Amino acid sequence: MKRLFRHFRAGAVALALATWLPGAALASSTADHSKFESLKGPFTSAPEVTKACLACHTEASHQVMKSIHWTWDFTNPDTGKRLGKTRTMNSFCGSPLSNEPRCTSCHAGYGWTDARQPPEPVQQNVDCLVCHDRSGGYKKVATDAGHPLYEPRTMGGKTVMPPDLAKAAQSVGDPGRDNCGACHFNGGGGDAVKHGDLDSSLVKPSRKLDVHMAADGANMTCATCHTFNDHIPSGSRYDTAAKDPHGLDLPKDDHNRATCESCHGDTPHHEAKLNDHTDKVACQTCHIPEFARGGIATKTLWDWSTAGRKDADGKAIFIKDDHGHLSYSAEKGDFEYGENVRPTYHWHNGVTDQVNIGDKIDDSQILRLNTLHGDARDPDSRIWPFKEMRGKQPYDPVLKTLVVNHVYGRDDSAFWGNYDYAKSIKFGMEYAGLPWSGQIGFIETRMTWPITHMVAPKEDALKCGQCHTRGEDGRLAQLPGFYMPGRDSIAWLDILGYLALAGALGGVLLHGLARIVMNRKTRHD
Amino acid sequence: MIKRDVMIYTRYERFWHWSQAVLIFTLFFTGLGIHGTHSFLKFGQAVTIHTYAAYALMALWVFTTFWNFTTGQWRQYLFKKGIIKVIRFYAWGILVGEPHPYKKSLQRKQNALQSLAYMTFMVIIGPALWLTGIAYLFYNEWAGQSWAVDGLWFVAVAHTVAAFAMGTFVIIHIYMTTTGKTPLHYVKTMITGYDKVELSEVEEAYLAETKSVEMR
Numbered sequence: 001m002k003r004l005f006r007h008f009r010a011g012a013v014a015l016a017l018a019t020w021l022p023g024a025a026l027a028s029s030t031a032d033h034s035k036f037e038s039l040k041g042p043f044t045s046a047p048e049v050t051k052a053c054l055a056c057h058t059e060a061s062h063q064v065m066k067s068i069h070w071t072w073d074f075t076n077p078d079t080g081k082r083l084g085k086t087r088t089m090n091s092f093c094g095s096p097l098s099n100e101p102r103c104t105s106c107h108a109g110y111g112w113t114d115a116r117q118p119p120e121p122v123q124q125n126v127d128c129l130v131c132h133d134r135s136g137g138y139k140k141v142a143t144d145a146g147h148p149l150y151e152p153r154t155m156g157g158k159t160v161m162p163p164d165l166a167k168a169a170q171s172v173g174d175p176g177r178d179n180c181g182a183c184h185f186n187g188g189g190g191d192a193v194k195h196g197d198l199d200s201s202l203v204k205p206s207r208k209l210d211v212h213m214a215a216d217g218a219n220m221t222c223a224t225c226h227t228f229n230d231h232i233p234s235g236s237r238y239d240t241a242a243k244d245p246h247g248l249d250l251p252k253d254d255h256n257r258a259t260c261e262s263c264h265g266d267t268p269h270h271e272a273k274l275n276d277h278t279d280k281v282a283c284q285t286c287h288i289p290e291f292a293r294g295g296i297a298t299k300t301l302w303d304w305s306t307a308g309r310k311d312a313d314g315k316a317i318f319i320k321d322d323h324g325h326l327s328y329s330a331e332k333g334d335f336e337y338g339e340n341v342r343p344t345y346h347w348h349n350g351v352t353d354q355v356n357i358g359d360k361i362d363d364s365q366i367l368r369l370n371t372l373h374g375d376a377r378d379p380d381s382r383i384w385p386f387k388e389m390r391g392k393q394p395y396d397p398v399l400k401t402l403v404v405n406h407v408y409g410r411d412d413s414a415f416w417g418n419y420d421y422a423k424s425i426k427f428g429m430e431y432a433g434l435p436w437s438g439q440i441g442f443i444e445t446r447m448t449w450p451i452t453h454m455v456a457p458k459e460d461a462l463k464c465g466q467c468h469t470r471g472e473d474g475r476l477a478q479l480p481g482f483y484m485p486g487r488d489s490i491a492w493l494d495i496l497g498y499l500a501l502a503g504a505l506g507g508v509l510l511h512g513l514a515r516i517v518m519n520r521k522t523r524h525d
Numbered sequence: 526m527i528k529r530d531v532m533i534y535t536r537y538e539r540f541w542h543w544s545q546a547v548l549i550f551t552l553f554f555t556g557l558g559i560h561g562t563h564s565f566l567k568f569g570q571a572v573t574i575h576t577y578a579a580y581a582l583m584a585l586w587v588f589t590t591f592w593n594f595t596t597g598q599w600r601q602y603l604f605k606k607g608i609i610k611v612i613r614f615y616a617w618g619i620l621v622g623e624p625h626p627y628k629k630s631l632q633r634k635q636n637a638l639q640s641l642a643y644m645t646f647m648v649i650i651g652p653a654l655w656l657t658g659i660a661y662l663f664y665n666e667w668a669g670q671s672w673a674v675d676g677l678w679f680v681a682v683a684h685t686v687a688a689f690a691m692g693t694f695v696i697i698h699i700y701m702t703t704t705g706k707t708p709l710h711y712v713k714t715m716i717t718g719y720d721k722v723e724l725s726e727v728e729e730a731y732l733a734e735t736k737s738v739e740m741r
Contacts, residue, residue, distance in 0.1 A: 273572065273573075273576075279665065279668060279669070280668070376674055377671075377674050379669055463567065463568075463569065464567065464568040464569035464572065465567050465568035468559075469564075470561040482674055482677070483677045483678045483681050485559050485560070485681065486559055486561050486568050487561070489560060489561065489685070490682060493682060493685060493686065494685075496689070497685065497686070497688075497689030498689075500689050500690075500692075500693045501689065501692050501693055501696065503693075504692075504693045504696040504697050505696050507697075508696060508700035511615075511700070512700065512703065515619065515620060515704075518621065
């Protein structure tokens with residue numbers, strides 16, 4: 001009965017949301033920003049626009065400065081470890097340190113040129129437009145520490161014009177998919193590179209690609225789920241919500257809708273047996289059968305150890321594969337890519353250990369850059385899908401730490417241009433103020449990225465038999481520690497069982513044969 | 526003594542027997558599918574059919590237990606002497622044309638071996654299946670316990686063992702139905718309900734008078 005009631009309630013809420021969401025997308029503001037004199041410009045720099053915004057939105061910059069979008073600083077509440085882009089290593093680019101104007105182009109501010117220090121708390125250095133520009137014209141240029149272009153610039157043989165700041169300022173509104181995507185779709189240095197479930201195909205996704213964000217689906221934006229509270233976003237990869245015991249957010253809102261349960265509850269299916277899975281299996285596991293489904297390949301391997309090769313003429317080598325992807329870059333090494341990638345699955349309780357720059361590492365085995373906690377016996381764990389990223393990256397084989405590689409800059413040490421690890425790592429480690437033995441080795445790394453976007457329509461969800469199978473290719477064939485019907489059995493017990501059946505069958509057949517052969521009447525009366 | 530066609534399996538008993546047979550075949554087939562032995566069905570389909578069939582069989586057993594006790598038929602399953610003779614008969618006597626060492630009567634429908642086999646079926650194999658089956662079906666109600674991971678292993682293994690035992694029982698049971706006067710005699714009896722039973726004159730007169738058991 002309780003179940004039935006919950007079921008009904010979940011349905012009612014889903015219905016309420018379904019009718020409410022498109023309305024929210026159309027809701028108009030009581031202010032038309034194109035009518036404000038102060039936004040008509042002309043603006044010579046983006047901070048001037050911010051200043052104009054802050055004249056009315058007096059608290060906005062203070063709020064943003066507390067968010068991870070500004071601080072790049074996060075203390076993991078589970079492990080107590082201080083994380084953030086300037087500390088925590090990944091298997092893609094390495095460290096932003098010594099590469100600032102390039103890497104801090106995705107900082108939600110302007111002019112953060114030295115990431116060894118926190119960004120200066122200058123109010124007008126907060127970038128309002130990157131999130132709120134709805135003209136589509138505003139863009140942070142990749143190399144200017146968060147600033148957009150102010151003059152035309154030739155890049156890759158093309159002249160790129162600066163954005164119309166006044167037009168952008170007058171267009172502001174709630175962030176769209178393209179706003180968040182400007183940075184988050186390009187994590188790792190390019191479209192789709194890092195996450196696998198976040199790329200530019202999500203700006204205008206089909207229903208098949210993302211049932212929530214598709215225009216003919218729920219037409220949601222990122223922030224529909226990633227609720228912002230005073231400019232603080234919800235949802236985190238450092239501190240994952242592997243299970244949301246709060247469940248439905250209405251009528252009691254926890255102001256964090258970045259879990260499926262927030263809208264769908266924990267018993268969202270019509271079939272009770274499916275609901276029986278939600279305590280152990282994350283929604284994403286069945287409902288995101290593959291990632292990188294939008295036609296843009298994600299990087300699955302990045303091997304820095306081969307970087308720096310030049311041809312006979314001394315020219316840096318770049319090789320493209322049949323699909324036009326770089327398979328080798330002298331700047332970055334070897335790459336592999338994947339589209340429609342089947343995730344790997346692990347138990348996860350939301351606690352993750354990250355490796356920071358400077359941490360002692362064990363180089364006797366493959367280095368896990370993030371170690372997931374959780375197992376089958378842990379009530380807080382569920383089975384989650386992940387993108388498994390394979391890497392090989394420079395480290396110090398004497399001091400046993402990862403190293404800062406200075407890749408970007410117009411100096412004689414930057415790897416991109418000089419192709420000399422000895423110089424670029426020396427520069428990077430000195431810049432970061434970290435000890436370095438002078439030795440360079442390469443260590444194989446693995447990194448697991450939780451898959452949670454690109455939710456498919458329900459008809460494309462995994463079928464029971466894709467996990468419940470004896471087959472080697474079963475989705476959970478490698479996941480240990482629990483009994484799963486259809487996958488597991490005890491070999492000797494099965495043999496005994498089949499022997500019993502076969503023995504009985506053989507026995508009665510022999511007996512019957514004996515009766516026929518003896519050819520006697522077997523009447524009993 | 527007179528031999529008469531007497532209704533020894535009443536309508537409910539036959540309904541019980543045949544519906545139980547269908548359900549057990551369904552459960553065994555879908556169960557093997559869930560177990561991964563074959564893949565004639567999709568896993569989800571197999572689970573759905575298995576679950577409904579299990580509920581149906583449990584309901585049938587509740588009714589039948591009620592029927593067994595209200596009619597007193599449960600006594601048919603009690604232990605009887607002479608089991609060695611019956612085993613000896615099926616092992617050897619049946620091959621050389623010896624008569625069956627047991628005589629069917631209204632109060633003794635089953636021989637000693639039958640009673641023992643059915644008793645095992647009803648108090649060991651059956652309950653082992655439905656107890657572990659219910660635990661399996663309602664796994665989520667105890668999944669939060671600290672022992673749930675080991676508990677599920679135990680439940681799954683015990684259910685599998687009992688299912689193999691049931692399969693073995695059914696194979697032998699079906700073969701035994703061919704050991705009557707003719708290979709199909711017992712099957713016919715279980716369909717029509719009538720079998721030839723020796724009655725004393727007193728018994729015959731009593732049954733004819735009271736019509737407590739049908740005769741033809």
